[in-house]
Amino acid sequence: AEKLVSSNSELKEAIKMAKPGDIIIMANGVWKNTEILFSAKGTKSQPITLKAQEKGKVTLEESSNLRISGEYLIVKGLVFKNGFSPTSEVISFRKDSKTLANNSRLTEVVIDNFNGPERYDVQAWTILYGKNNRVDHCSFINKRTQGVTLIVRLNTAESVENNHQIDHNYFGPRQNLGSNGGETLRIGTSHFSMMNSKSIVEYNYFDRCDGEHEIISNKSGQNTYRFNTFFECKGTLTMRHGNETHVEGNVFFGNGVSNTGGIRVINEKQTVINNYCEGLTGNRFRGALTVMNGVPNSPLNRYVSVKESKIEGNSLINCDHIELCAGSDSERSAIPQTTSLSRNLFVSNSPKMFGIFDDISGLSFDKNIISGAIESPSKKGFTSKDIKLIRNEKGLLIPQGKELGAGAQIANFANRENTGVTWYTSLTVDTPFDSGNKIEVNSGLNTLYEAINNSKPGDILILTDGTYSTSKSIEIPHTLSIISNNKAKLLFETKALFTIVNGGSLKIKGLHIDGEEAPDGPLNSVITTSKYSMNKNYKLFIEDCDFINLDVNNYFNVLRVAPSTFADTVSIKNSTFENISGAVLALNRESDDIGIYNAETVLIENCSFKNIEGAALDLYRGGTDESTTAGFLNVAHCYFENVGLSKKNKKGTSVSLLGVQNANIENSIFKATAPLDFILTVGEPINIIHHCQIEDSQILNIEGEGFENHNNSSEIKIGDDNKPVGLLK
Amino acid sequence: AEKLVSSNSELKEAIKMAKPGDIIIMANGVWKNTEILFSAKGTKSQPITLKAQEKGKVTLEESSNLRISGEYLIVKGLVFKNGFSPTSEVISFRKDSKTLANNSRLTEVVIDNFNGPERYDVQAWTILYGKNNRVDHCSFINKRTQGVTLIVRLNTAESVENNHQIDHNYFGPRQNLGSNGGETLRIGTSHFSMMNSKSIVEYNYFDRCDGEHEIISNKSGQNTYRFNTFFECKGTLTMRHGNETHVEGNVFFGNGVSNTGGIRVINEKQTVINNYCEGLTGNRFRGALTVMNGVPNSPLNRYVSVKESKIEGNSLINCDHIELCAGSDSERSAIPQTTSLSRNLFVSNSPKMFGIFDDISGLSFDKNIISGAIESPSKKGFTSKDIKLIRNEKGLLIPQGKELGAGAQIANFANRENTGVTWYTSLTVDTPFDSGNKIEVNSGLNTLYEAINNSKPGDILILTDGTYSTSKSIEIPHTLSIISNNKAKLLFETKALFTIVNGGSLKIKGLHIDGEEAPDGPLNSVITTSKYSMNKNYKLFIEDCDFINLDVNNYFNVLRVAPSTFADTVSIKNSTFENISGAVLALNRESDDIGIYNAETVLIENCSFKNIEGAALDLYRGGTDESTTAGFLNVAHCYFENVGLSKKNKKGTSVSLLGVQNANIENSIFKATAPLDFILTVGEPINIIHHCQIEDSQILNIEGEGFENHNNSSEIKIGDDNKPVGLLK
Ligand SMILES: [Ca+2]
């Protein structure tokens, strides 16, 4: 029978009374603080259904979640938004550890931006337990906090060999988490990775799932991933643990976006056939195709070496990096064995498509085709051809002309239209800088404060001439630009001038910021991030600005971030920093050493740092976790003088980099400054300093491997771009 | 004329139009988000008044403040509560740095618990600028965040020699801030300390002003402090900078409360006469009477040595410590000179009343009287007498019988009744533990969560037998006890079981807490404090509890505090800790080294620590600021085995103390554990370890001075209390 319910108590009662074949219909409307326990027993022919009166018109909001427990249950058409679950998952296929769901289905359900405030509190959105369950045509959009979006668990006998099916779902954008725990899909855990899961993951669409290196983390045996589409995802389908994985007919579009990856092979008896990768730029653990080295007799939580695996008939078109024996080091010394790469098609304009990090003699190559420019990784098994590509009606590039006998041919795969729900549009959009109105702001006391409070996302505040004094703490709640064409002067009496709060991003340009009226206490800053949680990434751009007299008391920083805040980008150009008692950029607040860090990309160009008591830059990424690799840094044409020499500067450095993956410091001058520290730890870091005028090379402190130091000396006058080192005129 | 206004715009208009003699009357009611700029010009005979329609019935709430600017202005009868100022002060005697108030008066105004959320954002409650202003009969109650309650500033010529009068105010309770910036009254700054202020501070009542060591921080010349009463204040009237201070007729009642202090003398030409101190227990910088050593040729912000000063006719009754040449060290080597102590009366049952830290030859003593037991600090100038005291009608103890010719005689001084306003009662009270109802809680899923959400301040939740599982994060919002008589078992699936939030305090007793169901991620804890700001101090008591299996992932702590949270007391008794991947007590989150710390008093008695990967205790107080002296630690009859030896334990210690003032570790056993670190830094620390069974004394790492190490060895079996070392049976 059908039963329409319109309150939590009616819903509970209806569930309690439900018989096979019943349909419980939740009335249209907003259901706040609703924790549903859908515990019932249907039959194969007569399942019990819980569904929305109209799809998309039943929303579960605030503190809500769903547990499904029993047999032959169907949940359909619900939307979770505007809130978060009070427990560690939003939807769980169990009541408790002993009472699971089997033969049940979650279909056409939406979870959108349903995130708790704490960025690093772990919460999954959907966890599958039991057997023979299906999740299909669901939309999972804007997961922002730590925890996997969709998990299949195998933690008890009742959940192994589960034959779950995960199909036609839309996995929407997931921002860079800046930590492990940003996977979009995980099946199993290392502890149970020798168990078979037998899950099928097919026809799903992964849209910009950038949470971490593993879009998918396979951690159990005999799973199938096929006909899924990965659109501009900054990670890979990773066979992290478990054997006999079948990866077939998947499509990866990188579109040249940085760090986009493909398929990473680890473990034994893996099958990777007929997949299509195009425009992927990632390297190392995020290569288009990565075959890892393993650890000899690996413990369950490390890396089992690749054996008896087959990589066949895949297309790797215009991808930057194919990595063989990746991760080779003193621990990961077990090379791939008895593994074949055959009939794959590699197309690239760059000769250096293949990276080879160890002995590839355990790999056999046969009938692979490479385009003309590519340097062959092996004497046999590769044929170089001049290849012309055309895009077929499915949107894939295929070789023109006669049959090559190599590369992928995929008839059907997921697209945006046949995945997820069709009746829901996510309201969460990121506002670009400068997309709003231009608003003139006059000088005076708290005029800027008022203007910002009245601003809308994307607005540009234009400061006319004069002095802008601020006595109230300014919060930046959305994307905002503050610019001056005449170096308007900003004074402030608050501990921080600008606090970027959750959802905010800031661009400042042409400002003259003077700290002389700041309070006479330690730890002032010009810009800070919210001490309260920020589960949204932010951006900070500083251009043509001067910062002076930040010295009324100790440890006055330009930027002081709070823990659990994450910048996609911090960029500083054409700016000067002078007389500062603290640090300029302190991105060093994740000191727990668990792989969390404060900023992904840091760019500093044509800036001058003079008389800075603390560091010009402190960029810290502790821990050894490899699910993320923190940070890209570029410093070019900068000038450093008397930086970091204060006794109060604990680390005693002018630039301090710990765990930064890619650092490039070039064409700059370091004069009478404290040492630069490069501590290279996790991953395969590359830290380079070159063409810098350094008075004393003793000021370079290096720990770890991956450091390159060349063309630096007190005599260097011209950079590698043929311009004078130091500031550009 | 009188003008009744009932809106912000009417108020603005009335102020704008105000003429000498006018009275602007704010209508009764709650004025929310009201920032008043009272800028006007009255005359001596015709001042302009801004007042409440009825005293106490006009409240300024939420985001409100007051600036007074002009001449001959009076503000009367307002109340600030339920909010906080959007700027760095609540009431300011200026419009901006150029426009000050003179000849104006703030009277019968209340500021109660008007604190921003950020504990360490600096905010003053009232700042006096200009000249000839008066603050009288005001009540300042429950300041909780950083920043001085009442400040007199001398930062421009228009504010020196100001002749302000501060009288008959009630300075109500101010909790321990755990940082510099907890002063109740400050006059001047070090920078302007050679200027004269000529302020008069008289007949004020200071009630439990415990913010930091300086109740009053005098930092300018020619100020007078007289006839004030200090009731159980854990600090001193400190002549921090500036000369020619006159301190007369003040009364200090310590009532035996710990760390209560009196008068601290620094600088030149100071007069301390006819003051009365009783029952003060503090030592060193918080002695009943402290005469400091100075720094030779001291910079403005250090210590000028005492010269040409007079300490005469004061009574020091049943006080524990008179400190002469206090603070003597390699920097503070300039002893007091040409300073007399005469006709003072010292009464104590303890012979060790005087602490002498350097050469007292620059002090002259004359006609002082000491009671029989006291050891005289000097051969001349002290006469020992058998003194009987009686309490006079004013409440002061005076010698019985014939005139002694020494000690204080004070006819009038402040009391609770003649200070502050009479018509206001503060609603803010601290609820004691166990003052509420007893409530039985049955076992089951989230029954404890529900019970806590329904609890009231002071309640006692009694857990009956069984297992209590928790899948939602539990917040402790008020004082709460959770007890079990049968070791109820607690399991939890959340990152923390209990989060103490602002206003909360927790006592747990008789619980068996097992971490086996905690999430598989790093940084779990059993108890944590709010990541959001806590401007109220909290207490944590743990008794008869067992903690096991806190090891599902790395860095699982028993207690993990957040920065900007402060515990008055953390006490753990008769409890066991076993198989823990993190630390037991991690009170180490204030790593900025600016004198802030996480807990004042830590007591650990009769506890067992086994197989702990991190430290059993990490107590950190960085920086060299002397406005606070962090921490008292007592560890007695504990047992430590295999503690702190994990590679992941960065510091590599089992017990780590940095900057702890008073630490006592006794009668305990340390077996196969990582080293104990004692880093003694600021102040005059005393860290003692004695009567401990330690296998290898090499495990004691000591830095700094003040460490005592005795009766420790692998052979020690019996403690100094004649009981076996280690756990008491
Ligand atoms: Ca991962």
Ligand SMILES: [Ca+2]
């Ligand atoms: Ca102080």
